Structures are given as structure tokens and as C-alpha cells.
Amino acid sequence: MAPTLTLAWKSVRNRKVTAMLTVMTVAISVILLLGVERIRTQAKTSFANTISGTDLIVGGRSGQINLLLYSVFRIGNATNNIDWKSYQEFSQHRSVEWAIPISLGDSHKGFRVMGTNHTYFEHYKYGKKQPIEFAKGHEFNGLFETVIGSEVAKKLGYHIGSEIIIAHGISDVGFSRHDKLPFKVVGILSPTGTPVDKTVHVSLEAIEAIHVGWESGANLGNNPSANQLEMMQFRPKQITAMLLGLKSKIQTFALQRQINDYTQEPLSAILPGVALHELWGMMSVAEQALMTVSGFVVVAGLLGMLSSLLTSLQERRREMAILRAMGARPRHIFSLLVLEASALTLIGLVIGTASLYVLLAAIGPIIQQNYGINLELNPLSVYEWGLLVAVQLAGSIIGLIPAFRAYRQSLSDGMTIRV
Template sequence: MIHLLKIASQSLWNRKLSTLLTIFSIAISIMLFLGIERIRLGAKESFSNTISKTDLVVGARGSEIQLLLYTVFHMGNATNNISWSSYNNFKNHPDVAWTIPFSLGDSYNGHRVVATDENFYEHYQFFSDKKVEFLEGKRPENIFDVALGSEMATKENLKLGDNIILTHGISDGPGILLHKHNPFKVTAILNETGTPIDRSAFITLEGMEAIHINWQNGTPTIENNKTNSNLITKDNIKIEQITSFLIGANSRISSLSLQREINNYKKEPIMGVIPGVALSQLWTTVSYAETALQIISLCVVIVGLIGMMVSLYTSLESRRREMAILRAVGAGKSTILILLVTEAAFLSLFGVIFGVFLSYFLVGIAQPIILSHFGILISFTSIEFYEYVYLILVIILSVFIGLIPAVKAYKNSLIDGLSIRI
């Protein structure tokens, strides 16, 4: 057996170019397979870890997924707002430990503007136990202060002390209705989180109310154009409504009774959603894309193995004399078969090993790009158990695929004897 391994390795070495190309093709397929799996798992993990240790998300009654999307992922628009009195009612509930209010609706060059209070910086958690931290500056305290997510600050080339003018409504660009009379001053830049926080701007609730003083039906009145930001103080601002809020309950058991109380609230139609349940529903909604990625990754591996078989098969014509010599020196049918199968196993084994290294190299290159454009953090996680199973199956399958050219090589050697001339 050792002699066969030496012959197989020497044979592959004598055909260096075709061998390297075959190994590279298999490695590329394994790289894509593992790379797609990393992206799939990274997307799922990013969705799941965007919010943690929050018991309920509360907003206007409607779709649970929609509520989760516009509150946590800053995607889409709210169906309705909820009153400040309803928020205070549950904020002061004996079963509630903390709350985080959100007011949405404005933007800056396509980046969402989120109005909130100090509880966001104290209680919001993601990726299990991570909190929002400041890279530079301090949290917004004055009415026209703003904190920027790390990605937004980098993309828009903004720094501490810069002034920005917000756009009314959600716009991909500068927009039409601008709050130009009330510019906001950048007082903080947040640390990178790998969540939608990086692509957003955060102002105070009073700031959101201030820029909409005297607005009616989504448009400014003449009085609003004359409003000077220097005349606006927190004392003369009254918050009347918000978009949604998060609840941290005193216990998980109390969160269930809170949810029932919120869903049966009589004063206005609101609902409470458990984030984990809504995230599961959200991922089920996009499960078709997940299945498609898995199918694509498997097809890529199959194509790589077929390429290996074609390479071995097409090389047989130039190896007919080699096979005939082996037969002449006493190599039996099993020896020829084992030799070709061993070569196939070598090719797939080295292709798999090389593909694993390439996949981590690909993740290293793609990680900042995917995080920047899609907000998905692709972690350098170890290979999962099922991925090891797939890789072992690839090697086993390559052995069976190697039988096809092996049988052909044996038949050629019987026909040719030593008469072939190359």
C-alpha cells in the first residue's frame, strides 16, 4: 500500500500543472461552500444578536415583524405613533425595571435619525452583554446635540463639532424638506457595534420635538420658518408622542403578564412583542434565502468534484502507456483501481485543506466590506460539526467518483498491452 501511495503521489507530481489546477478548482468550491456558510451563519447571528436582554418591544398595533424592523433594525416605517402618556403608564409600572423610548421619522443622507434618552446608553445591549460605548465625545444632552454611529461618521466624513442638517422623512439622499433652521452639533461618535446602530444618528427626544414645532401634516408652517433654535429650551418643549419603546422587566415571568396587559390596553391600540419570538418569525420569513444559499453551496462543491473527475478522465489518454506498463509488471485490476482512486483522494484531500485556508482568507477580506455595506458581522468561527461531515463526505464522494476513470484506465490497459506508442 505504501508503494501505491508513492506511485500515486509521484504520478500527480509528474503532472504538476493539471494536478494544481484540479486542487485549485476543488479548493475554490470548498472556499465558496464554507464562505457562503459563514455569511449565512453571520447573517443569522447578526439578526439574533442585534438586541439582547430586552423583554418586550412595544409599539402601535400591527405586524410584529414590522415593529421589530423599524424599532431595532431601523428599516421601514411605523404604522402609527403611541402617546407619551401611554409610555409613562408602563414606564412607571411596578413590573418594569427600565424602558428605552424611540422616536423615528427623520434622516440624514439616507441614515436613520433615532431620538431617544439616556436609558438607551445605559440599558441597550447587543451580542449578549455588550453596551453602547463612546469612541469620542459624550452623550447628547442639549436639545440640538447628536451622536453618530461609527459607520455613518466615517462614510459622511463627520467629526466632533460638525453641524448637520436633518431631513424630514426617510430619504436616500439630502431630501427636500430640511430642518435647516435647526442644525445639530456632533457631540459624540459611538464605538463600532456591528449592528444598525453604526449606520444611525441619535438625538434627544426634545430635539425631535423641537425641529417639528409648528409642523402640520408633515410640512412646516410659516411660523416654523421663523423659529430660532436659540429660543428653544427643554422647558418649553412638551413631548406628546413617540414611535415605540423597549421594556426590561423585573423578571421573565412578569414580562409575560406585562405583554398581556399591553396587548389588552384600552386607551390606545398598542402591542408588546418578545424580541426572540419576533426574530424567529423574521428568520422564518427569509428562510427561503437561507435554503437557496445552502443549495448553491452544495452545487458548487458538486461542480468541483465533477471537475476533478473530468480532469482525471481526460488525463487517461496520455497515461495509457503508464497503465500498460503497470499491467505488464504484474499490477492487477485492484491495483489499477486503487491507484486512480488514491489519486482522486489525494486531490480532494489537498483541495479541501487548501479550500479551508482560502475560506478564512476570504472571510478576512470580506468581513469589513460586508459589515460596512450590509451591517452583517461575519465572525471567524471554527468549522461546525456538520461542516466537518460535509468535508469528509466530499473526500468519500471523490473516492467513488475516482472509480469512473479508474475502471476506464483498467480497460485501456487490457486493450493496449505494451503496443501503444506515444
């Protein structure tokens, strides 16, 4: 086997250009195959890590995916709000350890504005129950103070002391802005890789204050100044959703049923993990489509290698005949072609895998900043090793076709072959 392996390696080196093209085809196929798998798994992990330690998410009656999207991912809008009295009742429930109120609806230059209180900074967690931390500054204390996410600060160039203008609704246009009520940045959060990075946080009282003089989204013109508003006492009338942490996981389903059957107003309580699983299930079609496309690319790469081997085989018939004359048996010719195909596939796998890690290191920060997906440079998983083994086996099997042809030709060609 060793002499045959050496001969196969020398044969590959003798056809450098063809071999390099074949290797690059396999390598590109492997990059796409493993890249899709890595992005798929990391995206799922990033989605799952967006919220942690929260037992229930409560909002107006709607589907659980819609509730999850607007309350956690800041995507879309709520169908209904929650009355403040309902929040107070359930936040003081005997099963509830902490409650985080959330009020959405406003924006700032494409970033969502969220009203909340100090419990958000104390109890909201992401990843593996990691708390949000301040890179600079502190929580908001004054009525017109704000804490911004890391992405907001980076993209808009804000720092501690900057002033921002909040707009009514998602569209940040001139007539919808609260121009006379600027907010001062007092805190910038550390990066989390979650929607927190793209959120402007203000107090619930501030949400009420900036909407004094507004009715159904329209400015009626009676807008008190910031000084006048600071002298007033504000209490939220409604919120968009609330996040609940319970004293015991055993009480989760009982409280969920109680909230869903609440008679004072229609509410929905969802389990974040179950909703995330359903959301990912809806995306499984796109996931399977990507895997199918990458699989076809691998097949195309292997067929390209087969075409290359079959094309070169016609030119190598004299070489095979000489090997036969020197004492090589048909099985040696057969083994030579199989080893060549296996070697080309293996080199393609190594180059493709190495190139993937280089690409992940280069584009990982860009993807995290723009899409919140953290592409970690983890070792290959068992499933990824299985994909590589499958490609290697397929490459070796592909090599059987030209090997069998060379085997048959070597029996009949001898030294009389005309080239």
C-alpha cells in the first residue's frame, strides 16, 4: 500500500493545475456546507440566548410568536396593551419574584425606544443568565435621562452627555418628533449580541410625559416644557408587555393558566423557550433549503472531480500500460486511482475547513454587529465531523468509477496503445 500511496501522490503532483482546480472545487463545497451548518447552529444559539432566566412573557391576547417578537426582539407591534392595574396585580402575585414592565411604540433614528424601570437593569438576563452591564454611566434617574445600547452608541456616535430626540411611532420623521423634550444619555450598556444593543431605554414616566398633548398619534399643540413636566407626577396607564421571574419553576404552568384565563382583560402568557422553539420551527423550511443547496454544491464539486479524473484518464492510458509492463497488477492500478481521488478530497476538506475558520474570524464581528449572531470559533462538532467523513467517503466512492475503467483498460491496452 505504501508504494501505491507514494505513486498516487507523485501522480497528483505531476498534474498540479488539474489537481489544484479539483481541490479548490471540493474546498469551496466544504466551506459552503460547513458554513451553512455553523451559521444555522449559531443563529439558533443566538436566538435562544436573547433572553434567559425569564419564566413568562405576558402581553395582550395574541399568538405566542408575535408576543415573543415584539417583546424580546423588538420586531412588529403589539395588538393590544396591558392595563397598569393588571401589571400591578401580577407583579405582586405570590408566585412572582420579580416583574419587568415594557412599553414600546416610539423610536429614534431607526432604533426602538423602550420604557421600563430599574427592575430591568437588575433582573433582565441573556445568554447563560448573564446580567446586562454598563460600559459607561449609570441607570436613568431623572425624567429625561436615557440609557442606550452599545450599537446605538456606536452607530450614532453618542457618548455620555449626548442629547437625543425621540420620535412618536416607528417612523422617525420631523412632524412626529418630540423636539422640545431632548433626552440626556447617562448610561451606555456593554455589548450583548442581543436586541438590547439596539434599544434606547427610558423610564415609564418619561413615556407618559412626552405624550402629554398627543392624542391618537397626533400632536394637538398643547405641549408643556421639560421644566413643567418635571414638576408633574406621572404614572403609567398602560404598558406593552411584562417579563416575569417566578419563585419556583413548579408554579409556571399554574400562573400561565391563571393569566390566560384572566377576566379583567384578554392576556396571553407564554414560555420563552417554547415560543423560541416554535419560531425556529417556522424557519426550518429556509434552514432545510439552505442545507439542500449546500448539499447540491458538494455533489457538483464531487462530479467536477469525477469529470477531471475521467478526462485525464484517457491521457494516462500509456502511463497505466507502462505500469502494467513494469509488473503492476490491475488491482494496483485500481488502488492508484482510488487513492488519488481520496487524496484530492482529503486535501480539499483540510483547505476548506481551514478557510472556513479564517472567514469566520474575518466576518464574525460584522455579522454580530449587523444581525446579532455570534459566530464563535468553536471546534468542529460531532455532526460537522460526520459531514466531513461523508464527503470523504463520497470522494472515495467517486474515485471507484475512473478506477474501474482504468482497471479494465489496463488489461487490454498493453504497450500497443495509440495516443
